[in-house]
Amino acid sequence: MTQEVTHWLDNLLKEIEGIEVRRKSSRRVRVDVPADALPALLELLQGRAGYIHLSAISCVDWIDDDEFELVYHVWSYENHSLVSAHIRIAREPGVYLSVYDLYQPAGFFERDIHEMYGIQFEGSPNMEKFILTEWDGPPPMRKEFDSEAYINEHLSWQEYNPEWLQELVAEGGGVIIPPEEQRFSQKKK
Amino acid sequence: MVMSRIQKIPVVEEKKGNPLARVFDDLVRFCRSRSLFILHYCTGCGAIELPPAMTSRFDMERLGIQPMVSPRQADILLITGYVSIKTLKRVILTYEQMGSPKYVVGICSCTVNGGMYWQSYATAKKLDEYMPVDLYIAGCMPRPEAVISGLQKLMDRIKSGEADSWQDYYQNYDYYLGNQQKLFGEDWQTPTDIITEAKHYELMGEGTLGEHTRLLEQHQNPLEALEMRLGHNIKEPIE
Numbered sequence: 001m002t003q004e005v006t007h008w009l010d011n012l013l014k015e016i017e018g019i020e021v022r023r024k025s026s027r028r029v030r031v032d033v034p035a036d037a038l039p040a041l042l043e044l045l046q047g048r049a050g051y052i053h054l055s056a057i058s059c060v061d062w063i064d065d066d067e068f069e070l071v072y073h074v075w076s077y078e079n080h081s082l083v084s085a086h087i088r089i090a091r092e093p094g095v096y097l098s099v100y101d102l103y104q105p106a107g108f109f110e111r112d113i114h115e116m117y118g119i120q121f122e123g124s125p126n127m128e129k130f131i132l133t134e135w136d137g138p139p140p141m142r143k144e145f146d147s148e149a150y151i152n153e154h155l156s157w158q159e160y161n162p163e164w165l166q167e168l169v170a171e172g173g174g175v176i177i178p179p180e181e182q183r184f185s186q187k188k189k
Numbered sequence: 190m191v192m193s194r195i196q197k198i199p200v201v202e203e204k205k206g207n208p209l210a211r212v213f214d215d216l217v218r219f220c221r222s223r224s225l226f227i228l229h230y231c232t233g234c235g236a237i238e239l240p241p242a243m244t245s246r247f248d249m250e251r252l253g254i255q256p257m258v259s260p261r262q263a264d265i266l267l268i269t270g271y272v273s274i275k276t277l278k279r280v281i282l283t284y285e286q287m288g289s290p291k292y293v294v295g296i297c298s299c300t301v302n303g304g305m306y307w308q309s310y311a312t313a314k315k316l317d318e319y320m321p322v323d324l325y326i327a328g329c330m331p332r333p334e335a336v337i338s339g340l341q342k343l344m345d346r347i348k349s350g351e352a353d354s355w356q357d358y359y360q361n362y363d364y365y366l367g368n369q370q371k372l373f374g375e376d377w378q379t380p381t382d383i384i385t386e387a388k389h390y391e392l393m394g395e396g397t398l399g400e401h402t403r404l405l406e407q408h409q410n411p412l413e414a415l416e417m418r419l420g421h422n423i424k425e426p427i428e
Protein backbone atom coordinates (compact mmCIF):
# COMPACT_ATOMS: atom_id res chain seq x y z
CA MET A 1 0.00 0.00 0.00
CA THR A 2 2.70 2.50 1.03
CA GLN A 3 4.71 1.57 -2.04
CA GLU A 4 1.76 2.26 -4.24
CA VAL A 5 1.18 5.69 -2.71
CA THR A 6 4.80 6.73 -2.97
CA HIS A 7 4.86 5.65 -6.59
CA TRP A 8 1.76 7.62 -7.30
CA LEU A 9 3.15 10.68 -5.50
CA ASP A 10 6.36 10.57 -7.49
CA ASN A 11 4.33 10.49 -10.71
CA LEU A 12 2.25 13.41 -9.50
CA LEU A 13 5.29 15.54 -8.72
CA LYS A 14 6.68 14.98 -12.20
CA GLU A 15 3.82 17.09 -13.53
CA ILE A 16 5.55 20.27 -12.41
CA GLU A 17 8.36 21.72 -14.44
CA GLY A 18 11.78 22.50 -13.03
CA ILE A 19 11.22 20.33 -9.99
CA GLU A 20 13.81 18.20 -8.27
CA VAL A 21 12.51 15.37 -6.12
CA ARG A 22 14.73 13.60 -3.64
CA ARG A 23 13.12 10.82 -1.71
CA LYS A 24 14.71 10.64 1.73
CA SER A 25 12.68 7.67 2.93
CA SER A 26 9.31 6.11 2.28
CA ARG A 27 7.68 8.82 4.32
CA ARG A 28 9.84 11.85 3.56
CA VAL A 29 10.29 13.66 0.30
CA ARG A 30 12.45 16.67 -0.29
CA VAL A 31 11.33 18.79 -3.21
CA ASP A 32 13.27 21.73 -4.62
CA VAL A 33 11.18 24.01 -6.77
CA PRO A 34 11.60 27.40 -8.39
CA ALA A 35 9.98 30.07 -6.23
CA ASP A 36 7.22 30.86 -8.72
CA ALA A 37 6.12 27.19 -8.94
CA LEU A 38 5.59 26.70 -5.22
CA PRO A 39 1.94 27.87 -4.99
CA ALA A 40 1.04 25.49 -7.82
CA LEU A 41 2.87 22.64 -6.12
CA LEU A 42 1.15 23.24 -2.79
CA GLU A 43 -2.22 23.50 -4.49
CA LEU A 44 -1.59 20.20 -6.22
CA LEU A 45 -0.43 18.49 -3.03
CA GLN A 46 -3.36 19.84 -1.06
CA GLY A 47 -6.08 19.31 -3.64
CA ARG A 48 -5.05 16.02 -5.24
CA ALA A 49 -2.80 14.24 -2.75
CA GLY A 50 -4.36 15.03 0.60
CA TYR A 51 -1.48 17.06 2.06
CA ILE A 52 -3.82 19.20 4.09
CA HIS A 53 -1.60 19.97 7.07
CA LEU A 54 1.04 22.69 6.79
CA SER A 55 3.12 21.86 9.84
CA ALA A 56 5.70 24.62 9.55
CA ILE A 57 7.42 27.12 7.35
CA SER A 58 11.07 27.41 8.15
CA CYS A 59 13.54 29.93 6.90
CA VAL A 60 17.30 29.80 6.41
CA ASP A 61 19.45 32.83 5.74
CA TRP A 62 22.16 31.95 3.20
CA ILE A 63 23.98 35.24 3.42
CA ASP A 64 26.90 34.14 1.20
CA ASP A 65 24.53 33.22 -1.63
CA ASP A 66 22.50 36.38 -0.95
CA GLU A 67 19.39 34.23 -0.70
CA PHE A 68 16.74 33.15 1.78
CA GLU A 69 15.60 29.55 1.74
CA LEU A 70 11.98 28.92 2.68
CA VAL A 71 10.91 25.39 3.50
CA TYR A 72 7.24 24.44 3.50
CA HIS A 73 6.54 21.22 5.38
CA VAL A 74 3.22 19.65 4.45
CA TRP A 75 1.88 16.45 5.95
CA SER A 76 -0.70 14.01 4.71
CA TYR A 77 -2.83 12.10 7.18
CA GLU A 78 -3.74 9.58 4.49
CA ASN A 79 -0.29 8.80 3.11
CA HIS A 80 1.42 9.39 6.45
CA SER A 81 4.19 11.23 4.71
CA LEU A 82 5.86 14.59 4.82
CA VAL A 83 6.80 16.67 1.82
CA SER A 84 9.32 19.47 2.38
CA ALA A 85 9.23 21.98 -0.43
CA HIS A 86 12.37 24.12 -0.59
CA ILE A 87 12.51 27.40 -2.46
CA ARG A 88 15.14 30.10 -2.66
CA ILE A 89 14.27 33.78 -2.89
CA ALA A 90 16.53 36.76 -3.30
CA ARG A 91 17.64 38.36 -0.06
CA GLU A 92 16.90 41.81 -1.43
CA PRO A 93 14.12 42.89 -1.42
CA GLY A 94 13.04 39.70 0.36
CA VAL A 95 9.46 39.59 -0.85
CA TYR A 96 7.43 36.46 -1.45
CA LEU A 97 3.82 35.40 -1.91
CA SER A 98 1.71 34.35 1.02
CA VAL A 99 0.13 30.90 0.96
CA TYR A 100 -2.53 32.00 3.42
CA ASP A 101 -5.31 31.33 0.89
CA LEU A 102 -4.22 27.67 0.66
CA TYR A 103 -3.25 27.03 4.26
CA GLN A 104 -4.60 29.39 6.88
CA PRO A 105 -2.01 28.52 9.59
CA ALA A 106 0.58 30.02 7.24
CA GLY A 107 -0.54 33.40 8.57
CA PHE A 108 1.22 32.75 11.86
CA PHE A 109 4.35 31.25 10.32
CA GLU A 110 4.70 34.09 7.86
CA ARG A 111 4.21 36.65 10.59
CA ASP A 112 6.91 34.99 12.65
CA ILE A 113 9.33 34.83 9.70
CA HIS A 114 8.59 38.45 8.87
CA GLU A 115 9.48 39.43 12.41
CA MET A 116 12.64 37.34 12.63
CA TYR A 117 14.00 37.74 9.08
CA GLY A 118 12.19 40.78 7.69
CA ILE A 119 10.72 38.88 4.72
CA GLN A 120 7.56 40.51 3.41
CA PHE A 121 4.76 38.12 2.42
CA GLU A 122 2.35 39.63 -0.07
CA GLY A 123 -1.26 38.81 0.72
CA SER A 124 -0.66 37.70 4.29
CA PRO A 125 -3.43 39.02 6.53
CA ASN A 126 -1.29 40.40 9.34
CA MET A 127 2.36 41.40 9.30
CA GLU A 128 2.47 43.02 12.71
CA LYS A 129 4.79 42.08 15.56
CA PHE A 130 4.15 38.59 16.84
CA ILE A 131 6.41 37.69 19.76
CA LEU A 132 8.95 40.50 19.83
CA THR A 133 6.26 43.07 20.56
CA GLU A 134 8.62 45.32 22.47
CA TRP A 135 11.56 45.01 20.10
CA ASP A 136 12.51 47.89 17.84
CA GLY A 137 15.87 46.70 16.54
CA PRO A 138 16.56 44.98 13.21
CA PRO A 139 15.16 41.48 12.56
CA PRO A 140 17.36 39.48 14.92
CA MET A 141 17.65 36.17 13.04
CA ARG A 142 19.24 37.69 9.96
CA LYS A 143 22.85 36.69 9.70
CA GLU A 144 24.09 40.27 9.49
CA PHE A 145 22.59 41.07 12.89
CA ASP A 146 25.49 40.90 15.32
CA SER A 147 23.95 39.76 18.56
CA GLU A 148 27.14 40.15 20.53
CA ALA A 149 27.71 43.72 19.33
CA TYR A 150 24.11 44.52 20.19
CA ILE A 151 24.40 43.27 23.76
CA ASN A 152 27.77 44.90 24.22
CA GLU A 153 26.09 48.16 23.38
CA HIS A 154 22.88 47.72 25.35
CA LEU A 155 23.68 45.46 28.28
CA SER A 156 26.58 45.22 30.65
CA TRP A 157 28.57 42.17 31.54
CA GLN A 158 29.32 40.55 34.81
CA GLU A 159 32.20 38.15 34.80
CA TYR A 160 31.33 34.79 36.20
CA ASN A 161 34.07 34.75 38.79
CA PRO A 162 32.76 37.01 41.50
CA GLU A 163 34.06 36.88 45.04
CA TRP A 164 31.23 34.85 46.41
CA LEU A 165 31.88 32.14 43.86
CA GLN A 166 35.54 32.00 44.84
CA GLU A 167 34.36 31.42 48.38
CA LEU A 168 32.26 28.52 47.09
CA VAL A 169 35.20 27.10 45.15
CA ALA A 170 37.33 27.26 48.28
CA GLU A 171 34.66 25.22 50.01
CA GLY A 172 34.86 22.67 47.24
CA GLY A 173 31.94 23.62 45.01
CA GLY A 174 31.26 25.77 41.97
CA VAL A 175 33.26 26.23 38.80
CA ILE A 176 35.03 29.29 37.50
CA ILE A 177 34.99 29.61 33.74
CA PRO A 178 37.40 32.27 32.49
CA PRO A 179 35.63 34.57 30.01
CA GLU A 180 38.22 34.00 27.30
CA GLU A 181 37.14 30.38 27.15
CA GLN A 182 33.51 31.29 26.88
CA ARG A 183 33.11 34.40 24.74
CA PHE A 184 34.00 34.67 21.08
CA SER A 185 34.91 38.34 21.33
CA GLN A 186 37.47 37.64 24.02
CA LYS A 187 38.92 34.46 22.58
CA LYS A 188 42.61 34.56 21.93
CA LYS A 189 43.25 34.19 18.25
CA MET B 190 26.19 38.30 47.43
CA VAL B 191 26.19 41.18 49.84
CA MET B 192 25.03 44.56 48.68
CA SER B 193 27.47 47.08 50.04
CA ARG B 194 25.99 50.35 48.83
CA ILE B 195 23.37 50.57 51.55
CA GLN B 196 23.84 53.65 53.65
CA LYS B 197 23.43 53.47 57.35
CA ILE B 198 20.28 55.27 58.30
CA PRO B 199 20.88 57.72 61.16
CA VAL B 200 19.20 56.20 64.14
CA VAL B 201 17.70 58.36 66.84
CA GLU B 202 19.58 57.67 70.00
CA GLU B 203 17.96 55.01 72.02
CA LYS B 204 16.13 55.97 75.10
CA LYS B 205 18.01 54.70 78.06
CA GLY B 206 16.49 52.15 80.28
CA ASN B 207 14.46 50.26 77.73
CA PRO B 208 16.20 46.93 77.35
CA LEU B 209 13.12 45.36 75.79
CA ALA B 210 13.31 47.50 72.65
CA ARG B 211 16.11 45.44 71.08
CA VAL B 212 14.52 42.20 72.24
CA PHE B 213 11.33 43.10 70.47
CA ASP B 214 13.19 43.82 67.23
CA ASP B 215 14.95 40.49 67.47
CA LEU B 216 11.66 38.75 68.04
CA VAL B 217 10.12 40.43 65.02
CA ARG B 218 13.06 39.45 62.83
CA PHE B 219 12.97 35.89 64.09
CA CYS B 220 9.26 35.59 63.33
CA ARG B 221 9.76 37.18 59.94
CA SER B 222 12.48 34.69 59.03
CA ARG B 223 10.28 31.74 59.99
CA SER B 224 7.30 32.77 57.89
CA LEU B 225 8.37 33.50 54.36
CA PHE B 226 6.04 33.53 51.41
CA ILE B 227 7.48 32.99 47.96
CA LEU B 228 5.69 34.67 45.13
CA HIS B 229 4.40 32.29 42.50
CA TYR B 230 6.20 33.95 39.65
CA CYS B 231 8.58 31.83 37.70
CA THR B 232 10.78 32.82 34.82
CA GLY B 233 12.99 30.53 32.81
CA CYS B 234 13.70 26.90 33.50
CA GLY B 235 14.85 26.90 37.15
CA ALA B 236 11.24 26.88 38.31
CA ILE B 237 11.16 23.17 37.63
CA GLU B 238 13.27 22.67 40.75
CA LEU B 239 10.70 24.36 42.96
CA PRO B 240 7.90 21.75 42.95
CA PRO B 241 10.22 19.10 44.43
CA ALA B 242 11.58 21.67 46.86
CA MET B 243 8.08 22.62 47.96
CA THR B 244 6.44 19.22 48.06
CA SER B 245 6.95 16.18 50.23
CA ARG B 246 10.45 15.14 49.15
CA PHE B 247 12.29 18.23 50.38
CA ASP B 248 9.36 20.05 51.96
CA MET B 249 10.25 23.72 52.29
CA GLU B 250 7.26 24.26 54.49
CA ARG B 251 9.06 22.72 57.45
CA LEU B 252 11.20 25.88 57.30
CA GLY B 253 8.12 28.06 57.10
CA ILE B 254 8.49 28.83 53.39
CA GLN B 255 5.35 28.63 51.35
CA PRO B 256 4.16 29.74 47.94
CA MET B 257 1.88 32.75 47.75
CA VAL B 258 -0.21 33.86 44.86
CA SER B 259 -0.26 37.64 45.07
CA PRO B 260 2.68 40.04 45.15
CA ARG B 261 1.11 42.18 47.86
CA GLN B 262 1.23 39.28 50.31
CA ALA B 263 4.58 37.81 49.29
CA ASP B 264 7.97 38.33 50.91
CA ILE B 265 10.35 36.67 48.47
CA LEU B 266 10.57 37.21 44.76
CA LEU B 267 12.35 34.21 43.29
CA ILE B 268 13.81 34.81 39.88
CA THR B 269 14.27 31.30 38.64
CA GLY B 270 16.26 31.65 35.48
CA TYR B 271 16.80 33.85 32.47
CA VAL B 272 14.84 37.08 32.40
CA SER B 273 13.94 38.25 28.94
CA ILE B 274 13.63 41.98 28.50
CA LYS B 275 9.88 41.68 28.11
CA THR B 276 9.71 39.65 31.32
CA LEU B 277 12.00 42.03 33.14
CA LYS B 278 9.41 44.80 32.81
CA ARG B 279 6.82 42.57 34.47
CA VAL B 280 9.31 41.49 37.13
CA ILE B 281 10.01 45.11 38.02
CA LEU B 282 6.29 45.93 38.18
CA THR B 283 5.80 42.91 40.44
CA TYR B 284 8.74 43.79 42.62
CA GLU B 285 7.52 47.33 43.14
CA GLN B 286 4.07 46.10 44.12
CA MET B 287 5.39 43.84 46.87
CA GLY B 288 5.15 45.18 50.36
CA SER B 289 8.34 45.83 52.33
CA PRO B 290 10.35 44.13 53.61
CA LYS B 291 10.89 42.11 50.47
CA TYR B 292 13.74 39.92 49.34
CA VAL B 293 14.91 39.00 45.87
CA VAL B 294 16.63 35.69 45.28
CA GLY B 295 18.23 35.00 41.91
CA ILE B 296 18.38 31.32 41.10
CA CYS B 297 20.51 29.84 38.27
CA SER B 298 23.51 31.30 36.47
CA CYS B 299 21.30 33.24 34.06
CA THR B 300 20.40 35.79 36.71
CA VAL B 301 24.09 36.30 37.48
CA ASN B 302 25.45 37.02 34.03
CA GLY B 303 23.08 35.66 31.41
CA GLY B 304 24.35 32.10 31.75
CA MET B 305 24.04 30.13 28.55
CA TYR B 306 22.06 33.04 27.07
CA TRP B 307 25.02 35.38 27.41
CA GLN B 308 24.94 36.17 23.69
CA SER B 309 21.19 36.55 23.36
CA TYR B 310 19.75 39.89 22.34
CA ALA B 311 16.55 39.15 24.23
CA THR B 312 17.66 38.47 27.80
CA ALA B 313 18.89 40.79 30.51
CA LYS B 314 22.29 39.82 31.85
CA LYS B 315 22.69 41.23 35.36
CA LEU B 316 19.61 41.10 37.51
CA ASP B 317 21.14 43.27 40.24
CA GLU B 318 21.33 46.22 37.87
CA TYR B 319 17.55 46.48 37.81
CA MET B 320 16.60 45.55 41.36
CA PRO B 321 18.59 44.82 44.51
CA VAL B 322 19.26 41.11 44.88
CA ASP B 323 19.68 39.65 48.35
CA LEU B 324 21.04 36.29 47.39
CA TYR B 325 22.14 34.39 44.31
CA ILE B 326 21.94 30.64 44.11
CA ALA B 327 24.26 29.73 41.27
CA GLY B 328 24.10 26.60 39.20
CA CYS B 329 22.52 25.47 35.98
CA MET B 330 20.28 24.57 37.54
CA PRO B 331 20.67 24.31 41.31
CA ARG B 332 19.19 21.20 42.86
CA PRO B 333 16.42 21.56 45.47
CA GLU B 334 19.01 21.00 48.20
CA ALA B 335 20.91 24.02 46.95
CA VAL B 336 17.72 26.09 46.76
CA ILE B 337 16.85 25.17 50.34
CA SER B 338 20.36 25.81 51.57
CA GLY B 339 20.26 29.22 49.87
CA LEU B 340 16.94 30.03 51.43
CA GLN B 341 18.30 28.99 54.81
CA LYS B 342 21.12 31.47 54.31
CA LEU B 343 18.52 34.09 53.52
CA MET B 344 16.68 33.18 56.73
CA ASP B 345 19.89 33.62 58.72
CA ARG B 346 20.46 36.98 57.12
CA ILE B 347 16.93 38.08 57.88
CA LYS B 348 17.31 36.93 61.46
CA SER B 349 20.51 38.88 61.90
CA GLY B 350 19.06 41.93 60.15
CA GLU B 351 21.56 41.89 57.26
CA ALA B 352 19.01 41.23 54.54
CA ASP B 353 17.93 44.81 54.00
CA SER B 354 18.60 45.26 50.32
CA TRP B 355 14.99 46.34 49.75
CA GLN B 356 16.00 49.63 51.37
CA ASP B 357 18.65 49.95 48.71
CA TYR B 358 15.97 50.23 46.04
CA TYR B 359 14.64 53.36 47.74
CA GLN B 360 18.01 54.80 48.64
CA ASN B 361 19.57 54.28 45.23
CA TYR B 362 16.47 54.47 43.09
CA ASP B 363 18.21 56.72 40.59
CA TYR B 364 20.79 54.01 39.78
CA TYR B 365 18.18 51.30 39.23
CA LEU B 366 15.89 53.60 37.28
CA GLY B 367 18.82 54.65 35.09
CA ASN B 368 19.53 51.04 34.13
CA GLN B 369 15.85 50.42 33.48
CA GLN B 370 15.63 53.50 31.28
CA LYS B 371 18.72 52.43 29.36
CA LEU B 372 17.00 49.20 28.46
CA PHE B 373 13.36 50.21 28.10
CA GLY B 374 13.65 53.74 26.77
CA GLU B 375 13.39 57.17 28.32
CA ASP B 376 9.62 57.11 28.78
CA TRP B 377 9.72 54.03 31.01
CA GLN B 378 7.31 54.44 33.89
CA THR B 379 5.85 52.04 36.42
CA PRO B 380 2.51 52.47 38.15
CA THR B 381 4.26 52.66 41.52
CA ASP B 382 5.58 55.99 42.75
CA ILE B 383 8.84 54.90 44.38
CA ILE B 384 9.96 58.41 45.35
CA THR B 385 6.80 59.12 47.32
CA GLU B 386 7.09 55.71 48.93
CA ALA B 387 10.68 56.44 49.88
CA LYS B 388 9.57 59.67 51.53
CA HIS B 389 6.80 57.83 53.32
CA TYR B 390 9.17 55.18 54.68
CA GLU B 391 11.77 57.87 55.46
CA LEU B 392 14.24 56.06 53.27
CA MET B 393 15.33 58.94 51.08
CA GLY B 394 19.06 58.52 50.46
CA GLU B 395 21.63 60.43 48.50
CA GLY B 396 20.98 58.24 45.48
CA THR B 397 17.20 58.42 45.51
CA LEU B 398 16.96 61.47 43.29
CA GLY B 399 19.19 62.21 40.35
CA GLU B 400 19.29 62.79 36.63
CA HIS B 401 17.24 59.70 35.83
CA THR B 402 14.44 60.56 38.22
CA ARG B 403 14.38 64.05 36.71
CA LEU B 404 13.97 62.39 33.30
CA LEU B 405 11.15 60.30 34.76
CA GLU B 406 9.39 63.42 36.01
CA GLN B 407 9.56 64.93 32.53
CA HIS B 408 7.89 61.93 30.92
CA GLN B 409 5.66 60.87 33.78
CA ASN B 410 1.97 60.62 33.23
CA PRO B 411 0.15 61.38 36.45
CA LEU B 412 -0.88 58.20 38.20
CA GLU B 413 -4.60 57.75 38.52
CA ALA B 414 -6.58 55.42 40.70
CA LEU B 415 -8.18 52.56 38.82
CA GLU B 416 -11.90 52.82 38.36
CA MET B 417 -13.64 50.30 40.57
CA ARG B 418 -16.77 48.69 39.30
CA LEU B 419 -18.38 45.33 39.49
CA GLY B 420 -18.77 43.39 36.29
CA HIS B 421 -19.12 44.74 32.80
CA ASN B 422 -21.84 46.97 31.52
CA ILE B 423 -23.44 44.53 29.13
CA LYS B 424 -24.68 47.24 26.79
CA GLU B 425 -21.14 48.33 26.07
CA PRO B 426 -19.37 46.07 23.63
CA ILE B 427 -16.29 44.48 25.15
CA GLU B 428 -13.30 45.21 23.00
